[in-house]
Amino acid sequence: MCLATAPSAFADSRSDDPAFSLDSSSECKFGGKNIASTPWSLQRIIMDQLKDKATGKGVTVAVIDTGVDDDNKQLAGQMASKGKDFVGGRADGTQDLQGHGTKVAGIIAAKKVPNSGFMGLAPDAKILPIRYTGAAGKNGKVKNGNSDTMVAAINYAVEQRVQIINISSDTQGRRDPEALRIAIQEAVDAGIIVVAAAGNAGVDGLSKKTYPASYDGVVAVAASDRNDERAFFSQAGDFVDIAAPGVDMVSTVPKGGQCTDQGTSFAAPYVAGVAALMKDRYPEWNSKQIIARMQETAQRPTAEPNRYVGWGVVDPLAALSNSTEPGETPKPEAPQQAGSGQVTPMRVTMGETPAERDRRIAIYVLGAGLLLVFVAGGSGIAVRDWRRKKAGGLGTD
Template sequence: MPLSKQRVRRRAVRSAVSSAAALGVLAGVAAAPAAAAAGDGARRSPLTLAATGECNFPSDNVAAVPWALQRVVLDQLWSHGITGKGVTVAVIDTGVDAVNPQLRGKVVGGPVELIDPQTKKAAQGGSTLDPVGHGTKVAGIIAARPSAATGFVGLAPDAKIYSVRQNDSEGSGQVDKLVDAINAAVKAGVQVINISQDVRGTSPTGGFTDEAQLHVAIQDAVQHGIVVVASSGNDGKEGATFPAAYPEVIAVGASDRNNERAAFSEYGSFVDVAAPGVDMLSTVPGGGQCVDNGTSFSSPYVAGVAALLKQKYPQWSPAQIAARIEQTAQRNQRDRDDFIGWGVVDPVKAVTSDAPPESAAVPEPPTALAGAPLVAQQLTLGETQADRNRRTATYVLGAGLVVVLLISGGSVVLRDHRRRRSGV
């Protein structure tokens, strides 16, 4: 196949509740679309939940606060005016709808040069049109403004979105177009780039068509001070995906409500952190919100935190921003692991910490107890000092109680005596 036709995959796992869900029955896994098995090297996630209740565009507003935001104290997160103001995040995806009220007025469209496989014509509507809905969900997690109609809001509600529509109406993308999109974002002067899609290489270090050009584009973005965030993938197995696996990129896996790796989240030594990716509520084209699953929606969660840090520390390098996010993540062990990296991102801790900048995350030091010598307690057959202290305290308490009773009783007797003398 020509070099320019290497495909990349969107990182979403569709989920909806079927009529059996009320009984706790989850629909089974369906095969990937036939187009994903084409002989041109195309790959899509085979993990597609077959269920009814597909999200419609536009959709209804969801009044409840989604679980991924319930654990974030937003007033604390946005304290001192850290809301992403002055920061622009590039969303390289299926486009971002500029009509949804929570995104209206904050989406700028980048260049589009796509040939839609369905119409065989140039993609219409530019980057502020999202025929798939994927990019609009990604953008909402980053920067959706508050609304009285819903409990959902983006982590950086005052950030702007620079949308580059890089995927066609079927959701497919190409590496060479991804390279063009990254270069366009750099030229536009964004501070953060989110890439919720990937391509799998033939080796842990890459090995796919246009790999060299993609890595150069990523390196150029980082050299311009841009934080690049990418999803790890949804195949649920071990193995590096790109661009997430590049060392310059913050690779994000998906976590569930228990802060554990979601079953679909790809894992390996390339994963830097994890973020919520299960039952993620976000904006959809036309208005309203919808729920979806995937590392596609974990990545913008981290990109939103990066936008807040970029506002707070505009002079920090991408490596320092990444280190802060990784160092403040909620860990289940001292060091990183291959399932959730350095841990599950903690937005409030990352933004409110005043620790000096670091160039890389480090393991937590061992506790003092781990290196402390064990001292045997002295064996005594008689009364210990602690026993004596407890006995003394009992005597003091008892004596105090007796005094209180005597005073109370005496006051009653005195009152009665005075009443008798006065003839009352």
């Protein structure tokens, strides 16, 4: 039972769309430069205020992925341990040939470095790197994991007593392996916050389940865009719990440097990072209370959740601004923003790709050009006819 990591070079083509999945080999240079500007996903919050409330100290997040390369300066010293490799036969999980897991880890816990606006949401949290897929195979091919290696990775994370597990993957063919369901349930029963990507096959807007995101107790994360609307690729479904930025996401890559990527794969660690901050600030709250507070304080279009963004787009500052102990289930209330007052409900749309936007603008320009041609042509004909009539009239007077 193979699983697809989205988006990545080895992902299931049924779960990933080339229109929004960036090709790491061409877009991401391992060991490259850092991006100087602050990414939009961090501009939407005030990092200094966030840092004053919590930094994720004392919290460990297991990243079950392609491994995490700790050679990147922003991730050096951020590992709780060397972790484990369940697919490549290595002694630990700190090799990442694909770069996917390193990006996921950076969104959670990358340290601040000079000359870059990017950092992780919870820079004092620790990462437990666990590789379940993406190892080097024979003849230069990638060795993919399966449900067995993912189950082993989840069980290992539970044994290591992590507080949060991030899984930016979903099963191929939307299958529901029994062993995976059991492993997830055991992690949830252990009080671990399990965060999973909802999937990237949502272009058609139809509801479809993905696993492990659809399992009870898992925080299923959709991707949102710069307008706090569902990213066009994000999978819809009643299982979606919350949304987070997942478009043009800056993060760390192996051997140093940063690059951009997009997908629910990178929305999930955004939520995992917020959960780490909340575990730091509210250590007495259990996992259900933390999840409920994130959902209650999310920026949402209606009082009730919907199948596109769940309870809405996670608001880190709002989630950390109310110390009143929450219940274990979110309460449907009027939409709130940053813990203060009503906000105008946002639209829920399918969204459009940059290519679709360019085509739309091109059509507008072409239409306007044709209209000018028609107007100019029509005006010329009208003037010519008027002159003819005038000339004829003068001859009969």
